[in-house]
Amino acid sequence: MNEAVIRKSVWYTAVLCMLLTISACGAKNNKESVQEHAYPQSKQPIEEAGQDSVPNAEAKNNNDQNNANDEESKMEKQSTSSASSKEIDIVIDQSDKPIEGNSFDFAIKNVPDGYTLTEMQWTSNTVTIVNSLQEAIEHGANGEDGFYFSGNGQFSGFIYSDEMKGERGKATFVFTNDEGNMLMSEKEIKLK
Numbered sequence: 001m002n003e004a005v006i007r008k009s010v011w012y013t014a015v016l017c018m019l020l021t022i023s024a025c026g027a028k029n030n031k032e033s034v035q036e037h038a039y040p041q042s043k044q045p046i047e048e049a050g051q052d053s054v055p056n057a058e059a060k061n062n063n064d065q066n067n068a069n070d071e072e073s074k075m076e077k078q079s080t081s082s083a084s085s086k087e088i089d090i091v092i093d094q095s096d097k098p099i100e101g102n103s104f105d106f107a108i109k110n111v112p113d114g115y116t117l118t119e120m121q122w123t124s125n126t127v128t129i130v131n132s133l134q135e136a137i138e139h140g141a142n143g144e145d146g147f148y149f150s151g152n153g154q155f156s157g158f159i160y161s162d163e164m165k166g167e168r169g170k171a172t173f174v175f176t177n178d179e180g181n182m183l184m185s186e187k188e189i190k191l192k
Helices: 001-021 057-081 132-144
Strands: 089-093 103-111 116-124 127-132 146-149 155-160 166-178 182-190
Touching: 089 166, 089 182, 103 166, 116 132, 116 146, 127 132, 127 146, 127 155, 132 146, 132 155
Parallel strands: none
Antiparallel strands: 089 103, 103 155, 116 127, 116 166, 146 155, 166 182
């Protein structure tokens, strides 16, 4: 076999192993992903913005209105489910790495049976980035900003621009099961 075919086969095998590691059951994600970059004039951290402030409300407005009823319905279904988002453990690593650019790594542990990671979100006062699992796999291959999965499934993280350094925000991980129930796990982070 030629070397390119072997590399491609190894990459596909690695992605498959990573997906199987995340969950034993797959869920189909029919939602379109949104990646919005909206840089308002103020880069005020969340904690200084006040309790009533909604990060990037203007950029999220249209998307939230369309999906609000669907999300409420799924969350109501979740209340009857025995799985809990408290079980999910998200580990964030912002230690220095010998690579160029800005990023943090994350690891996902203790996902309830039947749930699969379907979406990752970064929300701050200056930007909202939403990536599907498929987009994260693509970012792992092409190095594009946003959430990524790369290598043989061992590497997962979030790549961000220099303008985002020092921002406070939330990394939100959305898990869905075959019935459409959703679990969310969030971590507040200050980007280095």
